[in-house]
Amino acid sequence: MSPGTPVPQSGGPALELLVHGVGGATPQDMLGDPRTVRITGDEKAAVFRRTEDAEAELHPERYQDRPIPEAYCWSNLTSGNGARALWLLLLPFMVVNLAHWMRPRAKGRRGTTRLYGVLVRFVALSLTVLLTAAACEVALDLVAWQCAGSPACTRDRSWLGFLSSAQHGWWSQPGRRLSLAAVVPAALVGLLWYLSNRTWSAYESQRPPTGEDALEGDDATEEDEEETEGPKEQTEGPKKETVRPALGRPGFWYGRRLVARLRAAHTAAGFLTVAAAVAGAAARHDRGATSTLLEICGRLLEATLFVGGLAVVWVVFRRGRSEKRLDARLDRAAVRYLPGAALALLGLSVLYASWSRPGWISTAALPGDVTFRVIALAQGALVIALAVAACLLHRRARHVRAALAGLGGPAVAMLACALGGVMTGGVAQRVADWLDGPGTPGMGGEGSIPGPPVLLSWQASVIPVLLVALLVPAVILAVRTWLAARRLAEPVEADYAEGRPDAVRTRRIAGTRARAALTDVAPWIVGIVSGATLLLGAGAVAGAWVSGEVPGKAFGDSHDFVESAAEAAQAIGSWLIGFGFILFVTWGRRAYRDASARRTIGILWDVGTFWPRAAHPFAPPCYAERAVPDLTWRMCTWTAETGGRRLVISGHSQGSVLAAAAVWQLPAATRRRVALLTYGSPLERLYGRWFPAYFGPVALSELRSEVHCWRNLWRRTDPIGGPVMIPAEGDHPEVDRDALKDPVVYGRSARHPLPEPILGHSEYQADPAFAAERGELLDRLSPGVPRQARGGSG
16 A cells, blocks of 8 residues: 555645756765765665754754755666676667657557557567677687687687697587587576676665555556556546556556566577577588488477577567566466576587587588678668557657657667667677788688678678768758857847847857757757668668678779778778777776766766666666655655655756656655656656657646646756746646756856856756745645634634
């Protein structure tokens, strides 16, 4: 049962629950006092008060004119140890998980909604297969098959000596080399399973305050949630009910069952991919050999692996995200038996490939080019189908500010596939360059091994082309920003009504406003990159398919300039992949350790890990599945213990999103005792545009009608926060305040003798308007009983 909220009997002290934003903040900074004490929580997330406020409830007389400040600090959920930068290696999984939540809002399109979710889950599954196939390419093909089978490659690598075909030892047979090398991709799959299972217990096992009965008693499916149907909430009056939005459902932040089921399916898919790589090589040899028994065993094993793949596809297809619809048989079969069965098939494949085949030698390369080509074509087809589904949904319920006219999800899914291809292909390219010594893989000459599949070389070659092509929109954007800054000079001076304007000061403020507006064109940048990636990727697949050679050799008979350009693109692309991979990890590590770096790039990471793992179970953990229940519990317990006294939840930046999500989760009686204060908030500017089904204008309007009162502060110089654009309606005033001036004053004055800084996204609480708006919210929250007493005495 959820905590009840008694009828307030007196005004008493109010509580201001502060929630910080991107980059984190210490409780000392949030509370403006070096002396703080933890009220509740642990080392990952906790609520703090100033030491002098620790027992505030016992001294209400001290807080008649100000609220009791509390700070909820959640930064350790997304930062801390530098080793967490390894989570950045899971970036493609996080990005494809975002595509699930970017579905356009559409009522009455249940079939299309289900199709959208299924397509995203299939794209996510293809990324797991791609990662595992890349690990197999490196360990099985490049190392165990090509290098160990070439005396020239193993001559200078003593650590490969026992595998060398020239030694004629027990491990020198190709099947046994492959079986031993299969430990590497199998261990990678096991590591991903372990991390997903371990982070669930730390982040996503927080029970909602409504209790398990609400989770199991509601039969709404994922599709019901994603439309507008679902559980109903009793409001005032015996028959008046309202439909709860998706973010207000009890199980929204408690996705244990889907994550467990998808984790089992993706783990099984990884093991089956490794098994197919090992058994497939042996089966191809046996079909041309004289042993009928081994040939039959190989065909049976391949058929069994195919059936296992169908089982994985069925589990992923069968049902999406829901904590409310019980399907115990599917869950039990998937979670308990599917990974174990796949691991058993991997063991059988290893045993089968290790069988002695004295006449078997490894030549050329394993047929990985076909594998990567099929994966690339499947991903392209899935993304196109996803775009069609998104268009159908968007046409049913158009939202003019939706990113890319509803195509944000397909565009982001395409970027996830591109990231996966670049990261996995980059590793294969670098390892091949290292093993091949002075030669260039695929170009012949001095090389000792054939190298990776030619498709990976083609994909690397399109990277320089993509970067050159993106120079055009980059230049256009820079010119547009410069022109916008010039146009904003006059409005800036008009805002401050300065008698003697300073041209330098004006240009600085106008330039900051113009650069902040770049956020609003980000969807089109993503669309251009995604579209160019799709076209160039298709060209790479076609080039590899038609020529069967790397670009440098495919254009060998062309004009000298074309041939040189192809060779340069191949070489530069390969090095760019390796350099970018290293730079990516080092920047990620710095971002986890350096708060200033996190404020620069942290918004993208925090947006990605805000959403539950609904498409890919190996994505980085969702911190909101810990933070939102924390905030909900704290607000419920405060109102219950204090007799329903006033509470303002005050969220900055990403903290405003957490605050809104927590308010959605509150029982109706508690929501009517809570005020919401947001500042520097991306609720509409980012979440409303990219996630219209959950934060679109309809959802935000519903939130405004449910919460007692809401006020939003924003600046034109803020690149992240903005207005929520909810007009006044009935008894509800407009949510947005007029844009705050930034800087507070234009030039020097007697009160401000030094120039005031341009704050942008930070230090909203330093603006005098902050305290004024908070005071107005508290006044509007004044309980009804004291007001009646004062009216009666008057």
